[in-house]
């Protein structure tokens with residue numbers, strides 16, 4: 001823990017978090033300090049309500065972030081929200097490529113999606129999946145650019161932006177913390193189909209059984 005305390009989140013000239021440097025080393029450091037936990041799945045109440053804002057920026061938060069990186073790695077995810085390991089707190093982590101295939105690694109505490117003007121918005125209708133809806137995928141149109149504001153583990157304000165798959169990830173993970181899964185954005189029929197895919201598949205990582 002001690003090495004981390006004075007660490008300052010690097011910010012670029014435009015005020016965004018630098019999350020494309022030393023990805024390998026940062027991801028490894030987080031998950032080596034963390035403990036992997038099983039993933040909650042659709043139907044678990046913690047996924048279907050808004051998570052609490054984080055108000056304390058101490059050791060417990062740092063440990064949660066480390067545990068989330070460890071869990072994300074075990075489940076081979078590109079993003080993970082705290083309620084996906086059963087924790088009621090607005091935090092997500094990510095390790096995800098963007099439109100150019102560039103890797104982004106980081107986390108956001110108390111994220112808020114920035115409302116961007118509809119003019120010039122380009123929708124991308126690629127497939128989406130979620131560790132909490134194991135083995136299911138469905139195409140879902142989302143803006144191909146996204147920005148999120150929030151805080152780092154010390155409570156400093158941060159901004160993160162992304163394109164392509166990473167933009168999708170930022171939107172998907174923020175949704176989680178407000179109680180929404182991507183299947184909630186599908187048509188009734190597509191949602192049913194995703195749940196059927198989940199029923200028929202077997203997750204490749206530990207999950208928390210629903211009662």
Ligand SMILES: [Zn+2]
Pocket residue numbers: 129130131132172176
């Ligand atoms: Zn998800």
